[in-house]
Amino acid sequence: MDCTALSLRRVAERVTLEAAEYLRDLPRPDVVAVSTKSSPTDVVSAADTAVEALLRHRLAELCPGDAVVGEEDGGAADTDTIWLVDPIDGTVNYVHGLPWYAVSVGAVRCGVPVAGAVAEPVSGRLWSAAVGAGATCDGRPLRVSAISDVALSVLGTGFSYRSQRRVGQARLVAALLPRVGDVRRTGSAALDMCSVAAGWLDAYLEHGTNWWDWAAAAVIAREAGAVVRVPGPPGAQPPDEEARTYSSSDIAGLGADAVFAAAPGIAADLAALARACGAAAV
Ligand code: LIP
Numbered sequence: 001m002d003c004t005a006l007s008l009r010r011v012a013e014r015v016t017l018e019a020a021e022y023l024r025d026l027p028r029p030d031v032v033a034v035s036t037k038s039s040p041t042d043v044v045s046a047a048d049t050a051v052e053a054l055l056r057h058r059l060a061e062l063c064p065g066d067a068v069v070g071e072e073d074g075g076a077a078d079t080d081t082i083w084l085v086d087p088i089d090g091t092v093n094y095v096h097g098l099p100w101y102a103v104s105v106g107a108v109r110c111g112v113p114v115a116g117a118v119a120e121p122v123s124g125r126l127w128s129a130a131v132g133a134g135a136t137c138d139g140r141p142l143r144v145s146a147i148s149d150v151a152l153s154v155l156g157t158g159f160s161y162r163s164q165r166r167v168g169q170a171r172l173v174a175a176l177l178p179r180v181g182d183v184r185r186t187g188s189a190a191l192d193m194c195s196v197a198a199g200w201l202d203a204y205l206e207h208g209t210n211w212w213d214w215a216a217a218a219v220i221a222r223e224a225g226a227v228v229r230v231p232g233p234p235g236a237q238p239p240d241e242e243a244r245t246y247s248s249s250d251i252a253g254l255g256a257d258a259v260f261a262a263a264p265g266i267a268a269d270l271a272a273l274a275r276a277c278g279a280a281a282v
Contacts, residue, residue: 006130009115015055016126019051043095048072070086086190089189101121104216107215113219115129125138129224142223144226176277189204191217202266228260
C-alpha cells in the first residue's frame with residue numbers, strides 16, 4: 001500500500017468513520033455493568049473492546065502487516081508504520097451518556113505521528129490531518145486561535161485514573177487557574193486537541209495520557225498551526241526534545257509525559273507559566 005502520509009490519512013478517515021457508525025448503533029452500557037482496568041475509575045465497556053476489534057480487522061485488511069497498538073489489546077510497535085487506536089477516547093463520558101467521545105486512529109512513523117483521524121459518533125464530525133497536508137473538520141480547513149494573551153486563554157486539561165497522580169495534577173491546575181482565562185476538563189484528550197485545532201480551546205496540557213489518546217489529534221493540532229509537544233514512544237529511547245517537539249524547544253521542560261498543544265501566540269508564555277507552576281514535577 002502507498003504509505004505516504006496522505007494515504008495513511010485516508011485509511012484513518014475510513015476506519016474511524018466505520019467504527020464511529022458501528023459504535024453509534026451499539027447499546028450504551030449500564031454504567032454499573034462496565035469493568036475496570038488500572039483503577040476503579042478506569043472503566044472499559046464491551047463497546048470499547050468491540051470497536052477496537054473492528055478497527056484491528058479493518059486495518060489488517062487495508063494495511064496488512066502494519067503493527068497496531070490499541071488501548072484495550074496493546075500490541076508491539078514493531079513495524080515502520082504503527083497504528084495507534086483508541087476505540088473510545090472519552091470512555092467515562094460514553095458510559096455516563098455524556099456525548100463527548102470519539103474514535104481515534106493515528107499513524108506513527110519513526111516515533112512521530114504523521115497522520116490521523118478522529119471521528120465523533122454523536123455529532124458525526126470527522127477530524128483528520130496528514131503532515132504537510134493541513135488539518136480539516138468535515139473537509140473544512142482548521143486554524144488555531146489568534147490569541148496572544150495567556151491571561152485570556154481557555155486551557156483544556158485532564159486528569160489521570162490514578163488518584164495519587166491527580167494530587168500533582170490538581171496542584172498544577174490550581175496554580176494555573178488564576179493565571180489563565182479559564183480551564184476546561186472535557187474528558188477526551190483527542191477532542192481537546194481537535195478543539196485547539198479549531199480554535200475552540202486556545203491550549204491543552206495534560207500529563208499521563210497514552211500514545212493512542214493523542215497520536216491522531218497531535219497531527220491535527222499541529223497541521224492547524226498549533227505548537228505541539230508529545231512524549232516519545234513508550235519504551236523506546238525517546239528522540240531528543242527537539243525531535244519530539246514539532247516546534248522550537250521553548251516548550252520543553254513540561255514533564256516527560258506531558259502532551260501540550262497551544263496557539264502560537266501564547267505557546268511560549270504558557271509553557272513558561274506551566275514550568276513556573278511545577279508542570280515538570282506533576
Ligand atoms: C481519556 C483521555 C483524557 C484523560 C482521561 C482518559 P480514555 O482516555 O482522553 O484526556 O483525562 O483520564 O485517559 O481512557 O477515555 O481513552
